Amino acid sequence: MHRMTITRVTGRRIWDSRGRPTIEVEVESADGTVGRGIAPAGASRGTREAVERRDGGKRLGGYDVSGALQAVEHEIAPLLVGREAADQAGIDAALIALDGTPQKSRLGGNTLIATSLATLHAAAAQARLPLWRHLAGAQPVRLPLPQIQIFGGGAHAGRRVDVQDFMVIATGAGSFSEALEMTAEVYRCAGERMARRGPLAGVADEGGWWPSFEDNEEALDVLVAAIEDAGFAPGEQVAIALDIAASEFGQAGRYRLALEDRELDSDALCERLVRWVERYPIVSIEDPLAEDDEAGLQAFTRAVGHRVQVVGDDYLVTNASRVQQAAAVGACNCVLIKPNQAGTVTETIAALKAAQAAGYAAIVSARSGETEDVAIVHLATGWNAGQLKVGSFARSERMAKWNEGIRLEGARPAPAGFWGRQALQGGDRS
Numbered sequence: 001m002h003r004m005t006i007t008r009v010t011g012r013r014i015w016d017s018r019g020r021p022t023i024e025v026e027v028e029s030a031d032g033t034v035g036r037g038i039a040p041a042g043a044s045r046g047t048r049e050a051v052e053r054r055d056g057g058k059r060l061g062g063y064d065v066s067g068a069l070q071a072v073e074h075e076i077a078p079l080l081v082g083r084e085a086a087d088q089a090g091i092d093a094a095l096i097a098l099d100g101t102p103q104k105s106r107l108g109g110n111t112l113i114a115t116s117l118a119t120l121h122a123a124a125a126q127a128r129l130p131l132w133r134h135l136a137g138a139q140p141v142r143l144p145l146p147q148i149q150i151f152g153g154g155a156h157a158g159r160r161v162d163v164q165d166f167m168v169i170a171t172g173a174g175s176f177s178e179a180l181e182m183t184a185e186v187y188r189c190a191g192e193r194m195a196r197r198g199p200l201a202g203v204a205d206e207g208g209w210w211p212s213f214e215d216n217e218e219a220l221d222v223l224v225a226a227i228e229d230a231g232f233a234p235g236e237q238v239a240i241a242l243d244i245a246a247s248e249f250g251q252a253g254r255y256r257l258a259l260e261d262r263e264l265d266s267d268a269l270c271e272r273l274v275r276w277v278e279r280y281p282i283v284s285i286e287d288p289l290a291e292d293d294e295a296g297l298q299a300f301t302r303a304v305g306h307r308v309q310v311v312g313d314d315y316l317v318t319n320a321s322r323v324q325q326a327a328a329v330g331a332c333n334c335v336l337i338k339p340n341q342a343g344t345v346t347e348t349i350a351a352l353k354a355a356q357a358a359g360y361a362a363i364v365s366a367r368s369g370e371t372e373d374v375a376i377v378h379l380a381t382g383w384n385a386g387q388l389k390v391g392s393f394a395r396s397e398r399m400a401k402w403n404e405g406i407r408l409e410g411a412r413p414a415p416a417g418f419w420g421r422q423a424l425q426g427g428d429r430s
């Protein structure tokens with residue numbers, strides 16, 4: 001038996017950052033090396049992304065994964081044992097065929113991505129390489145520019161504000177470590193400012209402050225003030241990124257802003273967001289319109305795409321063909337890359353390559369339901385994606401990932417440098 005041959009595939013139930021079950025898959029090879037993959041879980045999801053397999057019913061809120069674990073034991077393990085872990089494309093294709101549904105609904109996108117990632121980790125272990133280096137091969141790669149949440153809203157914070165993520169990007173940082181240090185100061189100052197104001201209700205799902213604001217603009221005003229409190233020039237040293245997550249409060253071109261008790265059509269929401277871009281130091285806006293509002297996304301991209309990143313998440317769902325279609329019609333100029341949204345590593349890479357071929361920027365992203373797993377940092381680095389988004393600057397499932405980036409920066413050999421502001425759409429990404 002070849003040393004790279006897979007000899008055992010095991011699934012186990014573990015727990016994510018919301019205290020919900022998730023699935024971990026372990027792949028062991030003949031040489032004794034082991035790879036483990038863990039499936040994260042999103043709160044706001046695009047309707048076209050890979051579907052999780054959950055048990056349903058009342059037990060554990062319907063979130064248990066015993067059916068997914070049975071699929072690993074009885075269907076996936078027999079499929080993979082005897083194959084070579086290094087054949088990522090072949091294994092992923094076999095998993096997709098075994099599932100046989102457009103959105104992985106039979107075996108579950110969570111089941112497949114945990115297995116696919118475990119196989120990837122096993123291949124890296126066989127090669128005696130850190131995951132990022134295994135992915136990069138001989139190509140020089142750089143550490144990504146972080147997008148880090150300061151205020152959480154939308155589905156991540158009981159919809160206390162309509163906008164889901166108010167983030168900062170340390171555009172003036174010269175290294176990954178410096179970007180984190182700058183963000184730490186902004187995060188601290190934002191918390192202090194909110195504590196003085198009073199409407200502070202702990203932290204949201206991804207670790208961002210969970211405040212109560214009178215309107216969405218107030219959150220932006222406070223964020224700008226926190227950047228200044230930290231001693232940075234807004235827009236020059238630290239800029240703002242937003243995840244509107246518009247599919248969560250709109251469809252068919254109509255948007256309900258609960259915080260303001262107002263309904264806007266697509267044009268009115270576009271106009272409001274354009275005003276924000278003009279008024280605030282915003283460099284990136286994710287999901288500004290709902291996933292079914294392609295005309296609105298086209299209009300918004302025409303209006304501000306030369307100035308900011310217009311990021312497709314629910315609209316593009318880490319799908320290569322959807323990225324290609326969006327590029328053809330001029331909707332968005334940046335793609336969010338979420339492995340569990342695609343369902344396999346191979347499909348995730350295909351979406352990233354489609355974005356790069358279209359001239360889009362890319363942000364590799366974690367999900368709101370996470371674990372201690374740090375693979376996402378290695379993916380963003382090894383794929384040379386440019387940007388990384390894993391949540392806020394609090395909670396260990398987030399900090400584990402930021403800390404892993406620091407380790408990679410100090411490794412020997414280390415990545416070739418830091419992307420910095422060049423990673424943003426409109427920058428020189430050569």
